[in-house]
Amino acid sequence: MVRIRAAGAEDRLVVQELLGQLGYVFTAEEVQARLNLLATSDTDPVLLAIQNEEVVGLIALHFATMLHQREPVAKITALVVRDGVRGAGIGKALVDAGGNLARQSGCGFLELTTASARTEAHAFYKRLGFTNSALRVRDKTV
Numbered sequence: 001m002v003r004i005r006a007a008g009a010e011d012r013l014v015v016q017e018l019l020g021q022l023g024y025v026f027t028a029e030e031v032q033a034r035l036n037l038l039a040t041s042d043t044d045p046v047l048l049a050i051q052n053e054e055v056v057g058l059i060a061l062h063f064a065t066m067l068h069q070r071e072p073v074a075k076i077t078a079l080v081v082r083d084g085v086r087g088a089g090i091g092k093a094l095v096d097a098g099g100n101l102a103r104q105s106g107c108g109f110l111e112l113t114t115a116s117a118r119t120e121a122h123a124f125y126k127r128l129g130f131t132n133s134a135l136r137v138r139d140k141t142v
Contacts, residue, residue: 002090004097007046007058009035014055015046018080042105047097049081049090057081059094063105071108074098079112095128 007015012032019026026034038044043064049057060078076098081090099110113136114121 001051002056002093003050004047004093005050007035007048008039011035011048011055014048015058018055018058018082019078021083022078022080024078045098045101047094047101049094051085051090055082056085057090057094059098061098061102063102063107069108072106074102074105074107074110076110076112091124092128 009032012028016028016031044062046060048055062075062077063072065072
């Protein structure tokens, strides 16, 4: 059974490890600073999946009011399940928990972006009912 709870600064090392599995390298101090900052916000929850008293995954979200949308939008900004336990329903549990929190916060839908090379993630999102509805472009010079 998977339990979901909010992340705190005390989770910095496991969050650092999980983000590293996505290719995002931060020091424990950087992760702690981000967790401290996000903890002061009602619009940026970070949830952890716990199985057998071990953190096995995380989802980070951002809720935003958009000029062109009737309701706020919930965006998954990070989702990772620990290597070795993928495929056991933990990712779905995290997305379900994030979606429930988004609905409670008045969001109209849940969206995400994912790297083009993450084909296994694309298949996972498709199984959950996500559809490819946009092209994301960005300028790295800002």
